[in-house]
Amino acid sequence: MTEPVLSIRDLSVEIPTRKGVVCPVDSVSYDIAPGEILGVVGESGAGKSMAGNAVIGLLNPPARIAKGEIWLNGTRIDQLSGDAMRRLRGKEIGMVFQDPLTSLNPLLQIGDQLTETMLTHLDISRSEAEKRAIAALQEVGIPGAADRLNSYPHEFSGGMRQRVVIALALCAEPSLIIADEPTTALDVSVQAQIVALLKKLCRERGTAIMLITHDMGVIAEAADRVAVMYAGRLAELGPVREILTSPSHPYTDGLMASTPLASRGKSRLHQIPGSMPRLNAIPDGCAFNPRCPYAADKCRHDPGPQGVEGRAACWFPIVRERTA
Amino acid sequence: MDLVKVKNLSRSFDVSKPWLNRVIERQPKLFLKAVSEVDFDIAERSTYALVGESGSGKSTIGRMLVGLLTPSDGNVEIEGVDLANESDAAKVAAVRADIQMIFQDPYASLNPRWRVRDIIVEPVLAQGGDTAGLAERLLEQVGLSAEDAGKFPHEFSGGQRQRICIARALSSEPRLIVCDEPTSALDVSVQAQVLNLMSDLKDSFGLTYLLISHDLTVVQHMADRIGVLYLGRLVEEADPDTLFSDPKHPYTQMLLEAAPRLDAFGREVTPPEGEIPNPIDPPSGCAFHPRCPLAVDRCRAERPELREIGTSRAACHLAE
Numbered sequence: 074m075t076e077p078v079l080s081i082r083d084l085s086v087e088i089p090t091r092k093g094v095v096c097p098v099d100s101v102s103y104d105i106a107p108g109e110i111l112g113v114v115g116e117s118g119a120g121k122s123m124a125g126n127a128v129i130g131l132l133n134p135p136a137r138i139a140k141g142e143i144w145l146n147g148t149r150i151d152q153l154s155g156d157a158m159r160r161l162r163g164k165e166i167g168m169v170f171q172d173p174l175t176s177l178n179p180l181l182q183i184g185d186q187l188t189e190t191m192l193t194h195l196d197i198s199r200s201e202a203e204k205r206a207i208a209a210l211q212e213v214g215i216p217g218a219a220d221r222l223n224s225y226p227h228e229f230s231g232g233m234r235q236r237v238v239i240a241l242a243l244c245a246e247p248s249l250i251i252a253d254e255p256t257t258a259l260d261v262s263v264q265a266q267i268v269a270l271l272k273k274l275c276r277e278r279g280t281a282i283m284l285i286t287h288d289m290g291v292i293a294e295a296a297d298r299v300a301v302m303y304a305g306r307l308a309e310l311g312p313v314r315e316i317l318t319s320p321s322h323p324y325t326d327g328l329m330a331s332t333p334l335a336s337r338g339k340s341r342l343h344q345i346p347g348s349m350p351r352l353n354a355i356p357d358g359c360a361f362n363p364r365c366p367y368a369a370d371k372c373r374h375d376p377g378p379q380g381v382e383g384r385a386a387c388w389f390p391i392v393r394e395r396t397a
Numbered sequence: 398m399d400l401v402k403v404k405n406l407s408r409s410f411d412v413s414k415p416w417l418n419r420v421i422e423r424q425p426k427l428f429l430k431a432v433s434e435v436d437f438d439i440a441e442r443s444t445y446a447l448v449g450e451s452g453s454g455k456s457t458i459g460r461m462l463v464g465l466l467t468p469s470d471g472n473v474e475i476e477g478v479d480l481a482n483e484s485d486a487a488k489v490a491a492v493r494a495d496i497q498m499i500f501q502d503p504y505a506s507l508n509p510r511w512r513v514r515d516i517i518v519e520p521v522l523a524q525g526g527d528t529a530g531l532a533e534r535l536l537e538q539v540g541l542s543a544e545d546a547g548k549f550p551h552e553f554s555g556g557q558r559q560r561i562c563i564a565r566a567l568s569s570e571p572r573l574i575v576c577d578e579p580t581s582a583l584d585v586s587v588q589a590q591v592l593n594l595m596s597d598l599k600d601s602f603g604l605t606y607l608l609i610s611h612d613l614t615v616v617q618h619m620a621d622r623i624g625v626l627y628l629g630r631l632v633e634e635a636d637p638d639t640l641f642s643d644p645k646h647p648y649t650q651m652l653l654e655a656a657p658r659l660d661a662f663g664r665e666v667t668p669p670e671g672e673i674p675n676p677i678d679p680p681s682g683c684a685f686h687p688r689c690p691l692a693v694d695r696c697r698a699e700r701p702e703l704r705e706i707g708t709s710r711a712a713c714h715l716a717e
Contacts, residue, residue, distance in 0.1 A: 290657025
């Protein structure tokens with residue numbers, strides 16, 4: 074196996090509050106290989122964005138990394154100083170946020186925003202940076218790229234803006250892009266365009282992408298592997314086809330069954346009772362046990378094995394006949 | 398029998414600059430046609446779904462149905478009463494009492510300073526009805542407990558809040574509920590709970606729903622009849638089976654193709670071209686022609702009328 078671009082080992086994030094320490098990310102480990110799209114999926118409060126923010130060093134204090142290691146291309150980055158991290162952000166890790174309007178500066182022309190990023194991180198002249206900015210805009214599919222350098226963010230539509238944000242994320246040629254709900258604010262047809270764009274970039278440039286989303290459909294179409302998170306822990310990690318067609322964690326199984334699907338017809342949807350626990354009230358044992366149809370005594374006391382590649386974080390994983 | 402008849406419904410919004418700017422810059426008034434000439438009927442005890450991307454006018458139609466907006470042209474007839482033009486106030490009030498609405502954001506649609514009991518009985522109080530024990534009964538019907546009536550909205554999660562919104566909508570015993578993206582703000586597992594609840598209540602109360610959504614899977618699961626909107630016009634109407642197996646309009650085909658699918662691992666799609674055009678200055682002829690792969694000269698010049706094709710209706714020159 075090739076050296077992973079990003080390797081997260083046993084990462085925990087904690088937030089001290091007046092009522093004690095809460096743990097939005099709890100002992101999570103995963104790798105992302107070059108040219109791979111890892112989908113991180115979970116419902117709100119699962120800690121998927123928090124894990125992404127920890128990688129890029131954008132945890133809002135008092136949230137902090139409690140334990141674990143983050144390795145990027147063989148360098149450990151979780152202990153870097155603020156300065157060193159700033160040099161890394163944008164250069165080695167690009168970030169695409171959910172809302173394209175708030176992640177662009179409304180007062181600067183997009184050409185300036187692109188060249189600023191490149192001049193900060195790359196040793197090139199301004200004219201060279203401008204050339205590359207045009208190339209980046211062309212690559213993400215913005216028509217008339219050269220003329221649009223002088224446009225302001227408000228002159229673009231939502232989908233075009235998200236393309237600009239992606240161009241901004243990749244203009245310094247990072248090895249990893251963290252895309253946090255990149256299509257959630259967009260319409261279906263535009264979402265398809267952005268997903269296709271991310272896949273193309275990943276394939277052509279070998280950029281690793283961490284695709285954080287709650288949409289299983291987007292994961293199914295875009296990701297190579299998927300990490301399912303629940304209440305801060307990794308429930309399950311593996312190749313996307315395997316996880317989605319024969320999930321072994323009861324949570325993933327319930328999640329898949331509760332998604333309306335054409336093939337299921339008009340019958341009632343499967344329900345997972347209850348909802349994701351709040352961070353200050355994560356139940357003892359396995360966090361999923363109050364909602365789990367298979368929960369036994371053991372699940373209520375012991376948190377169960379840690380989720381790793383090929384093994385769900387569950388005492389009693391569902392075993393199925395693998396269909397070819 | 399049809400509970401709701403929508404005829405030739407249109408709504409435009411004045412989006413002109415202020416008077417002085419218009420005079421100085423010599424600009425004409427600008428109108429945004431949010432909804433144009435929409436026709437459909439909703440049968441009693443059925444679920445009619447409107448789907449479309451943002452800016453397609455689906456929420457505007459919903460708001461005109463409940464009377465939050467008045468139509469610029471055309472009319473909405475509910476139980477045979479034209480709400481915007483009926484002069485008999487008593488008739489209008491009687492029909493109004495039969496309509497309720499569920500909104501998208503359960504955080505914004507509940508007053509944070511009111512107790513759940515007060516929120517739920519408000520529609521009944523407004524009509525001067527009896528509210529003893531009503532909130533408690535309804536809370537149990539939507540899957541919460543009677544003790545929750547004394548709590549405030551912030552004590553509930555998103556899914557529970559949406560249940561409170563549903564209880565409020567049910568309290569005045571309406572016949573029609575307009576649901577504007579009822580599950581868009583909810584997680585998948587909670588969405589399933591709310592959709593199941595809506596189906597159950599529909600059966601037990603004999604409700605009629607107008608479901609407004611952008612999520613095709615939700616619509617397919619819930620609806621008895623689906624209307625697809627594009628730039629304020631109905632481009633196709635069919636029952637779910639026909640619509641999803643045999644879409645007539647190229648826009649519907651594009652939407653179905655573009656929607657992410659759970660069984661489509663690594664599917665390579667050619668994503669649809671372009672985006673929804675500016676509704677202030679819509680394209681000539683068929684509004685979809687700049688993005689349509691099949692467009693011919695006729696589409697650029699002449700706007701297609703909605704016509705019947707089998708059991709569907711579609712507004713396309715080439716559909717058959």
